[in-house]
Every structure is written in structure tokens, then in C-alpha cells.
Amino acid sequence: MQEDKSKIILFVDDGLDPIAELVAPVQFELDTRKLTDGEHTLKIVSKSPTGREGIRKIKFIVRNGPAISIEGISENSVVDGTVPLMINAYDKGNQKKFIIEGSETPQSVPNWLWILLIAFLGWAAFYLITNFSL
Template sequence: MEDNRIVKVYLDDEPKPFAEFSPPVKFVLDTTKIPDGKHTLKIVARSSSNVEGVRTIPFEVRNGPEISVVGLKKNEVVDTQIPITINAYGSETKDSFVIKGSETPQAIPAWVWALIISFVGFAMFYVIMYWKPELYKSFF
């Protein structure tokens, strides 16, 4: 009996497959040759009885540096002047680590400020209510 099983692999909406294999198969997808952004891998497999099965796998490629923007959110409505901080960092250098620009500076979250204010407020309340010299006499 002839084995006509075949697996075809397509990238995005290309009409021609970039790879054809006889199952089972292992291959390495080199994403350095694919532009950054959202893509789909479409796998079409044909069984020995000529029945086809299709599976699509969406994925995102990000080979370039990570871009971080502080001060402007997606679909935000803005007016007047707004300060924007842009940082881009990636893993291009394998042998050295660049400290400057490795982290994006961000504001301290509001919940941290609320926690600090609550702690300081409780400490002041405790000092005012319970600080009496007769409670702190020396045993010596």
C-alpha cells in the first residue's frame, strides 16, 4: 500500500507552503527571518485515506528590542502637552550587559503611597495615645 501521508506548513496567508514533510516530523522554525508582529502557522495534514485536517496556530514574533512607553497608553485621549518616556532594550549583545537603559523608570504605584501614609498615620496615632513617661521607667 502506498503511503501518501503528507504535512504541509504555511505561514500567514501564503498560497504556497514553505515546507512539506512526511509525518512524523521535527523542524526548527527560524523566526529571525520573519518580520516582527502577529502571524499564523497553518498546518495541513493529509492521511493515508486522503482526508485532510487543518490546524492554525497564531503566534507573535518579537526579534527586535522591547519598546516601552511611559506617559501614553493605547487608545488614550490626550490634550495639551504630555511627557513621554520611550525606552528600547533587547538581547542583541550576548557577551556584555548594558546597565544604562536596561530598565524603564516608572512612578511609584498609588497603593504603595497609601500603605506608607497608613503606616505613618498609625505610628503617629500610637505615639500620641500611648507615649507617657511613667510607662517607660527604668528598672535600674
């Protein structure tokens, strides 16, 4: 029965040894924890019972390590003098339970919010002075 089904061989990156050899159709779980963070390529080679081959390559990015968030500088920024940075690194941890501590990145208050707050307080002061003067 195996001779009439296609064979599937999986490779990661340019590896010569396959990570799996399976018979189609199949469900497969790729464990990315064994891969380094960064870009990778999954190469799927199928061999039909008649001897014909098909190849498909899928690029993907692994990010199992702690996520790094940075505020104060962005990609290709032009900077001068002292640049204050806020950097946070946090891990997903145990995915079976949610841990709040360290999973959120603190951020500074945006400038537009300060401007809006000052404008509102200025309007409120003007309103109080003009309508409730004795």
C-alpha cells in the first residue's frame, strides 16, 4: 500500500540530512525551538510512486527568544548628542499559563497627548475664569 503513495522529505535551510521522511498525506509539527532565531527555509521534496519529484521552498522567520522592544531610536535614525533609550526584553515563558510580570513594555507618554492635556487644562482655566468671576 505504501508504494502507491507519494513520499515527502523535509529539509530545513541547506541541511543535507532531512528532518523527516513521511508518506502523504501527513500532518507534521515543526519544532522551531531547535532552530536559531532568524530567517530559515523549509524545503519540501515530494517523490511520486512513478519517480517524479516536486520541490517547494517556504521562507519563514523564527523568533523563540525574548522579544526586544526599544523606544527612543528607530531603524536608520539620524541622532545627535545623548539619546535616552527605553529597552525591554521579555519572553513568552510557559505558554500554558499567562504571566503578566515583564510581558508588557512600558512606554513614555506621547507628545500629542501632552499637548492635548495642556490645551484642555488651558480651556478649563479660561472657562472657569470667564464664567465664575465674582
